[in-house]
Amino acid sequence: MGKNKLSRFADNERFENVFQPDYFTTRDQGFALKGRWAPDFFKNELPLSLELGCGKGDYTIGLARKDRNFNYVGVDVKGARFWRGAKTAIEEGLDHVAFLRIRIDQIANYFAPEDKINQIWITFPDPQPREGKEKKRLTSPQFLERYRLICNPDTVVNLKTDDRPLYEYTMQVVKEQGLQLLEHSDDVYAQMPKEHPVASIQTFYEKMWLEMGKKIHLVSFKLFP
Ligand SMILES: C[S@@+](CC[C@H](N)C(=O)[O-])C[C@H]1O[C@@H](n2cnc3c(N)ncnc32)[C@H](O)[C@@H]1O
Structure with a gap:
C-alpha cells in the first residue's frame, strides 16, 4: 500500500469528523x-x-459551504478518498460535516428516521451497466427500499450522472413506483440556472466527464410514493 494512503488512513483514525465503524461490532x-x-x-x-x-466529498463540502441549515454526512467505502473532504471540513471549520466509511448496502444500521434525512445526493455512482446487476444500482428498487427504512415522507433523492442508461433507468423506476418527479434534465449545464446547486458544485468525477465532453444528467424525486 502506498505511503500516501497509509498516512491518510492514520489521519482518518484521528479526525473527529470521520467514522469507520466495524461491521461486526455494529451488527x-x-x-x-x-x-x-x-x-x-x-x-x-x-x-x-x-x-x-x-x-472525495466534493459535493458534501460544496453544499456545506453554501447552506448551514443542514448537517452533512458523506458516505463511501473508500476512506482514502473522503480523507480530502474530511481534511477540508476541518481546515474550514465546517463542523456540520462528517464522513462515514461503510458499504451503502448497510445504511439502515447507521441512520434512522429520527435523523430527519431531508435529502440524499447520489453523485456519479458506478452505473452497473451489466444485465443482472440492476439491483446493485444505487437507484434500484432494492436500494430505494433500504433508504426508506431511514428516511421520512418528505425525503428527496437527487441523482447526478453522466451515464445516459442510468439516467433513463432511474426515470423508469420513478415512473414504475409512482414517485413524484421533482426535476429532471438530460443536460444540466445547458438547461439549469447557473446558481442552482446542481450546476454550481462539481465533483471530481464530474469534472473528468465534462472535460471529455459528456453531458450531465439529473433526476430529483420524492423517495416515498
Ligand atoms: C465513480 S465514484 C464517484 C465519486 C464522487 N461522488 C464523485 O462524483 O467524484 C463512485 C464512488 O462510490 C463508492 N461506492 C460504490 N459502491 C459503494 C458501496 N456499495 N458502498 C459505499 N461506497 C460505494 C466508490 O468507492 C466510489 O468512491
Whole structure:
C-alpha cells in the first residue's frame, strides 16, 4: 500500500469528523449515533443531507459551504478518498460535516428516521451497466427500499450522472413506483440556472466527464410514493 494512503488512513483514525465503524461490532452492539447524529455528534437539531458514494466529498463540502441549515454526512467505502473532504471540513471549520466509511448496502444500521434525512445526493455512482446487476444500482428498487427504512415522507433523492442508461433507468423506476418527479434534465449545464446547486458544485468525477465532453444528467424525486 502506498505511503500516501497509509498516512491518510492514520489521519482518518484521528479526525473527529470521520467514522469507520466495524461491521461486526455494529451488527452485535448497534451504532451509537443511529437516530442521534444531530444531538450527539453535531450538537444541534438540524436535518441531515446524505451523499452516497461521496468519493472525495466534493459535493458534501460544496453544499456545506453554501447552506448551514443542514448537517452533512458523506458516505463511501473508500476512506482514502473522503480523507480530502474530511481534511477540508476541518481546515474550514465546517463542523456540520462528517464522513462515514461503510458499504451503502448497510445504511439502515447507521441512520434512522429520527435523523430527519431531508435529502440524499447520489453523485456519479458506478452505473452497473451489466444485465443482472440492476439491483446493485444505487437507484434500484432494492436500494430505494433500504433508504426508506431511514428516511421520512418528505425525503428527496437527487441523482447526478453522466451515464445516459442510468439516467433513463432511474426515470423508469420513478415512473414504475409512482414517485413524484421533482426535476429532471438530460443536460444540466445547458438547461439549469447557473446558481442552482446542481450546476454550481462539481465533483471530481464530474469534472473528468465534462472535460471529455459528456453531458450531465439529473433526476430529483420524492423517495416515498
Ligand atoms: C465513480 S465514484 C464517484 C465519486 C464522487 N461522488 C464523485 O462524483 O467524484 C463512485 C464512488 O462510490 C463508492 N461506492 C460504490 N459502491 C459503494 C458501496 N456499495 N458502498 C459505499 N461506497 C460505494 C466508490 O468507492 C466510489 O468512491
